[in-house]
Amino acid sequence: MDNNDIKVSVCCLVYNHEKYLRKCLDGFVMQKTNFAFEVLINDDKSTDSSAEIIKEYYEKYPDIFVPVFQTENQYSKSVCITDDILIPMAKGKYIAFCEGDDYWCDENKLQLQYDYMENDEECVMCLHNTVFHYLDGSHKDRLFNNWKDSHILNEEEVFLGWTVHTSSYFIRKEYAKAPDFGRKCIAGDMVRRTWLYTIGKLVSLPQIMSVYNAGVENGAMDRVNKAVKGNEKFSLEAINYYKELNIATEYKFSDIIEKTINYWSFNILCHEKSDIIKNSNDKKEIISAAKAITSHEYYRDFIKGKPGLNRICTHFKYEGYIIYPLWRFAYLLYYGRKQNKRKSQ
Secondary structure, eight states, rough: HHHHGGEEEEEEEESSSSTTHHHHHHHTTOOSSSSSEEEEEOOOSSSHHHHHHHHHHHHTTTTTTEEEEEOOOOOGGTHIIIIIIIIHHOOEEEEEOOOOEEEEEOOTTTHHHHHHHHHHTEEEEEEEEEEEETTSSOOOOOEOOOOOOOOOOOHHHTTTTOOSSGGGOOEEEEGGGOOOGTTTTTTTHHHHHHHTTTTEEEEEOOOEEEEEEEETTTTHHHHHHHHHHHHHHHHHHHHEEEEEEHTTTTTTTTTHHHHHHHHHHHHHHHHHHHHHHHHHHHHHHHHHOOOOOOOOTTTHHHHHOOOOHHHHHHHHHHHHHHHHHHHHHHHHHHHHHTTTHHHHO
C-alpha cells in the first residue's frame, strides 16, 4: 500500500500511560485494512517510560507511527493537542481517536468504519460499541449501549447520554476539529460529539471494537472527574459552550440545547444543595435545599432517567424529607456521616 495515499489518521494522546500503552499500540498495529493509515501519537512530556515505548514501536513500525515528543507539557499550557497539533498534521480523509490508556479490540475496526463512511455521505461521524472496563474491579464490565444494528443517534443520546466512547470516534477530516467556542470546556469528546450532530448524521455500528479503561490516573476521564469536583466551574463551562452552540447554529437545535443547559444548571444546584443537606444542622435549611432540587424544571426528567429501584431511591433521597427524622438518618448513613461529625471537626 502507498503510504502517500493515507486514508485514515489516528490521533492518540499519551501522558504517563506506560501501564496500558502497549495494549493500545498493539490495537493499532493489528488493524487489517485495504488502505494505508497513520497513527499520530503525541507524548505530552511523560515522566514514566511512555516515550520509550513509543520510540520502540516507531522503530518497529515506521510506516504506521508518527510520534510527537513534547519538551514541555502542552496540556498544562491549555494547548488543545488534538486540534492544534495532530489534526493539522493528518494526511487522512478520516480522523480516528484512541487515547493511550484505552485500546481497540477488533482488527477490522478501521476497515468497517471506513467502508461505512464511504457508503454514507450524510454520516459525519461513525461510532461503535465499547466495553466499559473498571480497572479496580468495583463493577462488572458493561457495554456503552445495547444497539444490535447500525443505529442513528438521536438528540437525547447525543446531548444527554453517554452511549458512545471517544475510542470509537471516526470523523470526516473536514469536521474533525472542535469549534473554537468549545475550547474552554474540558469535556472535549462531548463538544466534538454535539457539534457534529448539528452538521450531519452520527451512526454507531453494533460491533464491540474498543475498551475504555475507567479509573486511569492521568486519563481523559480522570481529568474530567477532577474538574467535576469543582462542579460549578465545570458545569458553567458546559453551559457557556451550549449557549455558544445555540448561537452558532442559529437556534435550530434550541429545544435540546435548552434542555441540556437545564441539565447542567440542575447539576450545579444539586451539588450546592446536596452539600447543605449533608452538612447543615438546620432542619429548615435542609428541607429548603431539598425542595429547591425537586422544584427545578429538570428534576422530573432527572427522575425519569433513573431505572427501577434506583428511581425509588432517588425519589427518597430528595423527597423523603416529609418523614424528616428517618430521611435525615438514612441520608447521613448513606454518605457515611454521623449527624454530630461536623460539630466534632
